[in-house]
Amino acid sequence: MNRKTAVWLLIPAFFGVLVFTFFPLIEIAIPTFQSQAGFFALYTQFLKSSYNWTVIGRTFLIAVLTVIIVLILGLPISLWIGRQKKTVRQVLNLLILFPMLTNAVVRNFAWIIILGRDGIINKLLLSLHLIKAPLNILYTNTSIIIGSVYLFLPIMINTLIGSVAELNVEIEEAAAVLGSSPWHTLFKVIIPQLATSILTGCILVFAGTMTAYTTPQILGGNRHLVMATLIYQQAMTLGNWQNASVIALILIVISALSMWLMKRLSYRLDRRMTNA
Template structure:
């Protein structure tokens, strides 16, 4: 295939991305600059509000904690799965990805049953006499984090399994021969080789958590707004589409910058030779 033919074949895809991705973004961005007070007055007004900063901070906190928890759970699981026999690994991969085939709304409503006052968690804790009254887990930041971890853990594991398959076992054996403990080998030998997969998973989980709507809406309620649910509130409840557009653009910029920074960090940490 020559260069000219390849360019012609790429044109339909380029037009599709332009029409269905960039054009809607432009349509969202234009109203945010149409204010009598000034070009960036709506953004300045948003950033002056302490309430908006609280929502933004909550979104960041939930996303960062979710990334940390998913990473802590995902690394050992992915290492164990990646070192199984091919048939076993394929079955385990299928089981890990299977929950993603279920609608997120259904999964989140299941967590309402689990985390509610009469849910499984409170019943077990009461039966073990660890608590005297049911805990208020539902409609808190903790419930959003739990739902987000459950939602994005398969993505992190899937991102890491590919890197686990490329691990150099001989380096681990050499470390063991030299007297390295299993924990030291994990942090000094194994994890550095998983850097690319870890950062890729962190990008996907952070961006997904920051922009998620269903989980915070169902498990967080109206008292624990995040950026995505705030957009819905401004647009559908208050009918203020201009403010909703401002929040949307800020959320897009934050997610894009976070992904760009993590990608740069991944390129900096990936010291593999580029030339074969």
């Protein structure tokens, strides 16, 4: 295929992306700059509010904690699955991805049953006499993090399994022969080889958590708003579409900037591994 033919074939895809991706963003952005008080007045007004900064901080904190917990849980699971035989690995991978076939609303309502004051966790803790009164887990930041971890853990595991399966076991055996402890081998030999896949999984989980709506809405309620639920409140409850557009664009900028920083870190790690 020559270059001219390739360009002509890419033109429909280019216009498709332009129409269905950038055009809606432009339509959202235009009203945010149409204010009598000034070009950036709506953004300035939004960022002056301490409550809005609390929502931004809560959203970012939940996303970061979700990434950390998902990585801590997903790494050992993926290491174990990746070392299994190919047939077993495929079956386990399907089992991990199976919950994603269920609607997120259904799964989050299941967590309401588990985390509620009369839920399974509180009943178990009360029966074991570990607590005297039911814990308030539901409709808190903790419940949002639990739901987000459950939602995005399969994505992290699925991202890491392929890379784990390609690891050279002989390098780990050589490290062990030279006196390296299992923990030292994990942090100095295995994790550096998985750095790119780990950062890819972190980017996917972070982006998904930052922009998630269903899980924060169902498990967080109106008392613990994140940016996605704040957008819904401004647009559908208050009917203030300008403010909703402002929040949406700020969320896009924060997510894009965070993912760009992680990609830069991934690029540097790739170069370091190549030079090594």
